[in-house]
């Protein structure tokens with residue numbers, strides 16, 4: 001049984017996102033449970049194969065959105081099909097109520113939990129996106145969001161489009177790893193630690209981390225177009241999916257309110273530059289983002305009021321970052337147009 005999107009599920013009065021733990025140490029993100037890898041050599045039993053797997057996302061989710069951006073940049077749309085869940089979960093978690101008959105047309109399931117159960121019957125843990133499902137068996141393969149995009153970049157190369165950028169270039173991996181580690185701890189996950197803090201001290205620690213990392217990034221990006229090297233890499237993808245949500249949800253809903261993204265001229269221009277780069281902004285649905293956070297986290301927004309703002313029109317304004325040099329796709333090219341079935345509805349765009 002599913003609930004309609006108009007009746008948001010009051011599923012967790014603590015504001016938990018379902019796979020987080022709350023304890024004396026404050027908000028703690030649990031580790032992904034299914035960490036099999038889909039690789040070129042198929043060492044975990046899951047070889048890279050065109051058409052075999054389905055990527056399940058919510059466009060609201062920053063971790064899933066990394067995979068949406070990578071898939072577009074690498075031109076994997078035909079090789080790895082896409083299921084988009086309703087941004088509002090019900091008591092069985094992510095569901096396919098955006099599809100005819102409330103069922104994913106390829107997997108034939110109503111809820112993502114059915115793929116978890118097919119993998120491990122009676123699976124008791126949290127159901128999370130992103131998830132990759134093996135279409136023939138209907139089984140979940142992985143929900144390891146940290147590994148997923150790295151594998152799309154390095155293991156799926158045989159299926160990349162001509163001109164796909166190298167998002168995790170060998171010579172830059174140490175530097176990328178260092179940057180994404182700090183960005184993860186203090187920014188990507190820092191906003192969640194702030195938003196779901198249950199003590200003043202935890203909140204203030206997280207708030208300090210968030211803005212410390214944003215200040216470091218702002219200084220780093222003042223005279224260089226991208227976080228690492230001269231081109232877009234995994235580091236930019238991971239920064240982007242948090243920055244694009246910042247003013248719409250993290251500033252208000254998660255109380256990360258020292259300043260808005262739009263008040264940091266460097267980071268705001270950097271985020272706009274990425275948003276306007278094919279493969280980034282064309283995956284972003286602000287309507288899904290806002291409705292998920294404000295309507296699902298009833299513990300921190302008990303009235304369920306959806307804010308009318310912020311004004312999103314600035315995302316399309318000139319950013320001037322070309323003057324810093326750098327080439328978004330290196331020796332490669334921009335991805336082609338978004339497949340018609342995957343275009344973002346007008347309600348989700350600036």
Ligand SMILES: N[C@@H](CCC(=O)N[C@@H](CS)C(=O)NCC(=O)O)C(=O)O
Nearest residue numbers: 017018030031032061063127128129
């Ligand atoms: N798989 C993850 C991270 C991905 C994640 O947290 N995704 C969120 C959405 S942004 C989710 O699906 N949460 C489960 C839920 O809300 O029911 C983990 O183990 O921490």
